[in-house]
Amino acid sequence: MPRFAANLSLMFNEVPFMERFASAAEQGFRGVEYLFPYAFEPAAIAAELRRHRLQQVLFNLPPGDWEAGERGIAALPGREAEFRASVDTALHYAEVLECRQLHIMAGVAPEPAQRQVMHECWLENLAWAAPRLESAGITLLIEAINHRDMPGYLINYQQQARDAIEMLGAPNIRMQMDFYHAQIMEGDLWQSWQQHRNQVGHLQVASVPERHEPDSGEVNYPWLFEQLDQAGYSGWIGCEYRPWHETSAGLKWFERWREQQWDSWQ
Template structure:
């Protein structure tokens, strides 16, 4: 059965952030992910993980000015120093939290920018990030994101993400495959799973109902079937529940209680 991680940035918003760890544990989750840890001291978060027997499986490196609309720095020429400082900060947090994965957001395409220059910057930054992360046993992840949710995002398609991973060639640079984004941009989700999971280059999966990003049993994807495919393909990683509950988080977990378990 797949292993599910509660995304605490989206789930349990009826609680203050630090109280979401307890809520997730009460519902049986053994792992959590979220967007950013940086509003809290790393040791404060580590204590919450320890208190509730949770594993931290993913968070994002600093994305630039998030509140100002930035969505990552990795592809932006001239922002390399800021990118590096943020990545090192993320790795420090990962060390304290015991987190083996850090997602590096690509960023938005600036008006008038040459895509070739953005791609060259992206590859150079990813190679540097993977090199820094390797001695700490951390995988660096990149994620194709749909341009309906984030217009202008640099990386949108699975094939391009895997081509970039292959070109950089670092063993700890992997793809974060979000089935919600995949369905919106490309569709044919089952065949994408069958194509890419066996490569070993998918480091994390995420799910949400399409099109409204509610629970995975609400929408056009048959997640029960997809979970069976993921099991068949032998994926041993985590599946992040990165959706916006339509109502209360716990009340909306019927899909999980009926069809899967949040434990390993």
């Protein structure tokens, strides 16, 4: 049965961040994810998770200077020491929040000619981070992101992520497959998932092209959710979408799955 995690960076923005855990639980979610927790003390977040019986499913490593346009530092040559420090920071949060998946963002290439050098740096940093995370029982996730939303991002296609996983050979590196990004770059979502399913550790969804609730746009998500259920997918599906209006008003798509979320939690 699909397990859905509310993305608290995008959903329930009607209230401050620390109040969104309660909102997610009230709407029937049993798991949460978000981009970054670092503006808050991990103990305070952990208290909200316990209070509302929520599982912390995923968050990202520190991305560098987000306001300046950085989207990860794992592939930025000369930033290796900063990257390693960011792994330690994320590990501390993950341990307190009992989170077992961390997404490592690669970064944006300032010039196309730098992509090869960046790719080599990315692989080296992943190779360093993987055993450190594995010793803590954590899966390292890498994601292909479309070049429309994030121009210049290092990896854009699912096969690029898979190639890196197979090249590195670490048992705890998996793909974070976002159907929104995959549809924009490649389409043929079900075939793509079947092709890469053994490498996929986490799924995310949003409508295309607007990135709103998964009940509109060009992707037939109800059908995809049924197929994932029948195929026995047991991971989480992160709801990384921007609600059209007030979050709870747009959760009609979630109604048929809401009551079953509790069963999956037991």
